[in-house]
Amino acid sequence: MKFQIECNTGDISKMCLICQENFQTDEARLIVCNDQGEGYGDICHQCIAKGGNWVQFQLQKFSQKLLA
Numbered sequence: 446m447k448f449q450i451e452c453n454t455g456d457i458s459k460m461c462l463i464c465q466e467n468f469q470t471d472e473a474r475l476i477v478c479n480d481q482g483e484g485y486g487d488i489c490h491q492c493i494a495k496g497g498n499w500v501q502f503q504l505q506k507f508s509q510k511l512l513a
């Protein structure tokens with residue numbers, strides 16, 4: 446599980462992987478992807494603002510759900 450920052454070309458409405466809220470993406474998007482580079486989804490700014498450790502913890506829970 447890794448992060449990828451991508452530049453955005455326009456306003457896109459996305460659903461946050463962690464809090465499931467819809468949000469508008471800015472110029473920079475934080476995308477979660479696996480080691481093969483396949484994207485799982487975006488993370489919203491509120492969740493990013495909670496800090497890297499918190500995000501990492503939520504994503505651990507998320508990946509456990511994926512494997513279950």
Ligand SMILES: [Zn+2]
Nearest residue numbers: 461464489492
């Ligand atoms: Zn969120």
